Amino acid sequence: MTKPILEVKNLEKTFQIDRNRVLKAVDGISFEVFPGETFGLVGESGCGKSTAGRTIINLYDASNGEVLFDGKNVHRLKGKNQKKFRREMQMIFQDPYASLNPRKTVMDIIAEGLDIHEIANGRSREEVVYELLETVGLNKSHATRYPHEFSGGQRQRIGIARALAMEPKFIIADEPISALDVSVQAQVVNLMRKLQKEKGLTYLFIAHDLSMVKYISDRVGVMYLGRMAELADSEELYDDPLHPYTQGLLSTAPIPDPVQARQREKIRIKGELPSPLDPPSGCRFRTRCPHAMAVCAQVDPLWVEAKPNHWVACHLYPKSNPQ
Amino acid sequence: MNSTKKLQKSWFEPLAPSEKNSEVLAPQTGYWKDAWRRFKANKGALIGLVLIILLLLIAFIGPLLNGFDYSTQNLSISNQEHLSGHFLGTDSLGRDLWQRVWYGAKVSLLIAFIAAFLDVVIGVTFGGISGYFGGRVDSVMQRILEIMYSIPNIVVIILLMMYLEPGILPIAVALAFTGWVPMARVVRAQILKLKTQEYVLAARTMGASHFRILFKHLIPNVVGPIIIAVTFSIPSAIFFEAFLSFIGLGLRSPAASLGILVNDGYRTLQLFPYQLFWPALVLCIIMLSFNLIGDGLRDALDPKMKK
Numbered sequence: 001m002t003k004p005i006l007e008v009k010n011l012e013k014t015f016q017i018d019r020n021r022v023l024k025a026v027d028g029i030s031f032e033v034f035p036g037e038t039f040g041l042v043g044e045s046g047c048g049k050s051t052a053g054r055t056i057i058n059l060y061d062a063s064n065g066e067v068l069f070d071g072k073n074v075h076r077l078k079g080k081n082q083k084k085f086r087r088e089m090q091m092i093f094q095d096p097y098a099s100l101n102p103r104k105t106v107m108d109i110i111a112e113g114l115d116i117h118e119i120a121n122g123r124s125r126e127e128v129v130y131e132l133l134e135t136v137g138l139n140k141s142h143a144t145r146y147p148h149e150f151s152g153g154q155r156q157r158i159g160i161a162r163a164l165a166m167e168p169k170f171i172i173a174d175e176p177i178s179a180l181d182v183s184v185q186a187q188v189v190n191l192m193r194k195l196q197k198e199k200g201l202t203y204l205f206i207a208h209d210l211s212m213v214k215y216i217s218d219r220v221g222v223m224y225l226g227r228m229a230e231l232a233d234s235e236e237l238y239d240d241p242l243h244p245y246t247q248g249l250l251s252t253a254p255i256p257d258p259v260q261a262r263q264r265e266k267i268r269i270k271g272e273l274p275s276p277l278d279p280p281s282g283c284r285f286r287t288r289c290p291h292a293m294a295v296c297a298q299v300d301p302l303w304v305e306a307k308p309n310h311w312v313a314c315h316l317y318p319k320s321n322p323q
Numbered sequence: 324m325n326s327t328k329k330l331q332k333s334w335f336e337p338l339a340p341s342e343k344n345s346e347v348l349a350p351q352t353g354y355w356k357d358a359w360r361r362f363k364a365n366k367g368a369l370i371g372l373v374l375i376i377l378l379l380l381i382a383f384i385g386p387l388l389n390g391f392d393y394s395t396q397n398l399s400i401s402n403q404e405h406l407s408g409h410f411l412g413t414d415s416l417g418r419d420l421w422q423r424v425w426y427g428a429k430v431s432l433l434i435a436f437i438a439a440f441l442d443v444v445i446g447v448t449f450g451g452i453s454g455y456f457g458g459r460v461d462s463v464m465q466r467i468l469e470i471m472y473s474i475p476n477i478v479v480i481i482l483l484m485m486y487l488e489p490g491i492l493p494i495a496v497a498l499a500f501t502g503w504v505p506m507a508r509v510v511r512a513q514i515l516k517l518k519t520q521e522y523v524l525a526a527r528t529m530g531a532s533h534f535r536i537l538f539k540h541l542i543p544n545v546v547g548p549i550i551i552a553v554t555f556s557i558p559s560a561i562f563f564e565a566f567l568s569f570i571g572l573g574l575r576s577p578a579a580s581l582g583i584l585v586n587d588g589y590r591t592l593q594l595f596p597y598q599l600f601w602p603a604l605v606l607c608i609i610m611l612s613f614n615l616i617g618d619g620l621r622d623a624l625d626p627k628m629k630k
Contacts, residue, residue, distance in 0.1 A: 057528050086530030099521035103543045113529040
């Protein structure tokens with residue numbers, strides 16, 4: 001078995017809201033990502049998936065646990081290793097209208113990493129930017145323009161080109177398509193897949209759209225209120241979801257076949273997402289779970305391998321119950 | 324019967340990418356070009372700009388038109404309103420008023436520009452650091468700012484002027500000593516708003532230094548509000564300079580600023596009102612024009628702020 005490129009071990013990230021209240025945005029998640037694959041991270045808004053992504057790329061310090069990239073703890077990097085890490089891991093952002101500096105030309109935006117790391121200048125800097133623009137499906141003449149002159153999809157392509165400029169190994173895509181039209185979503189996702197094949201990239205794909213995650217991901221992790229609920233190969237997760245939350249999510253995802261859609265059983269998830277400031281005791285999902293039992297309120301379910309390579313944290317599966 | 328034919332892949336072929344069939348983009352418009360277009364549409368601002376340009380032209384060319392200078396006294400022609408060659412007459416010491424008004428206007432404007440420049444340098448740095456680093460740094464810097472703000476600035480300026488040697492630079496420094504506070508507030512507020520934008524995060528993921536993020540990403544996005552604050556701080560500096568001169572803490576004779584001229588004219592107001600009228604008129608035009616320009620710039624550089 002190959003060595004994972006990214007190991008997240010029991011990662012926690014808390015924010016101090018005021019003197020008495022602490023928000024646990026990420027509450028002990030663990031997973032591994034292998035070179036060349038796409039790992040999808042899904043969950044509702046506010047479940048901590050973006051915070052997890054930002055902690056992994058060291059925009060935030062970890063409150064507990066560790067993130068190992070190529071075997072090195074990313075929060076302890078210094079000097080040369082830090083610089084190397086900043087090149088090897090890149091991020092694509094959610095909002096294409098906020099992720100490009102409105103006062104810089106496309107040329108300067110894409111070349112930012114080249115300037116910071118003093119990789120290229122003058123003529124070669126231009127060459128690199130032109131090449132990247134063509135790679136992402138734009139052309140040379142766009143280089144002198146400003147972000148406001150582009151559509152959402154084009155801006156997202158510019159964001160991708162900016163990340164590619166650093167020749168990264170690993171890209172965290174933080175809901176890269178959720179701000180785009182459906183037709184443009186497919187374009188951007190296909191571009192990302194094409195680039196993955198050509199450059200051997202590894203993706204951590206954060207999203208809330210299950211159908212798109214299934215399309216692009218090899219393995220998928222489902223998050224709920226800062227915890228990992230279920231993790232499996234993408235086909236396996238969609239064919240046989242074990243956690244009630246995943247089952248609920250999947251039954252609301254549209255299927256492009258009306259016959260099948262009419263036949264399937266709809267599982268409605270009741271109620272609202274509880275406040276992460278005051279999460280339920282025991283299993284986080286119990287307040288909305290159709291199968292909630294007495295034990296759910298008292299004991300945290302363990303993270304177990306219910307089927308080969310299929311992990312879940314739920315008391316319905318005997319191994320999860322510590323008693 | 325199946326009336327809908329299935330789409331066949333072979334019907335389609337991708338168009339070769341070329342410059343010709345790529346999208347047609349509108350002509351390029353930069354930030355400043357856009358701002359200028361909006362500024363031009365504002366009549367008041369345009370009038371202000373024209374007035375300031377005319378005034379500056381006259382201030383530099385005007386003094387060449389008659390052969391006098393601002394400091395030569397000639398008591399035999401004192402207080403003459405109509406005298407050939409002296410366009411605006413002479414003052415109580417027989418000095419040419421035309422020369423003195425334009426000399427004073429230049430001095431006043433120079434003081435105002437130096438003070439505004441110092442405001443920008445101190446205010447942007449202070450506000451930028453305070454807003455960007457936040458937390459404890461911000462708390463301490465904000466308390467300093469509040470202390471500065473709570474002392475009436477006239478008192479501070481008057482105390483400073485008693486220590487400093489009267490001159491153009493000392494007056495400008497005294498004005499900037501309290502003048503940078505509003506600038507720092509504007510910049511801090513903007514930086515606080517902008518620093519969580521995703522483009523700042525993007526720069527951080529690429530390993531940009533704090534210095535680079537602050538001065539290459541954030542400050543350029545605050546240029547609009549900074550310029551607006553400057554256009555409003557210039558007339559206030561001119562006013563304060565006039566005020567200082569009026570109460571006798573400004574420049575010393577024979578040097579002149581608009582404030583000194585107004586003060587001199589005020590002494591002989593009942594006998595020779597023209598000696599007050601001309602410098603006061605120039606002072607009013609300068610203040611009015613800068614305020615008009617400031618309003619226009621606010622609408623032009625920050626269209627969202629309009630209403």
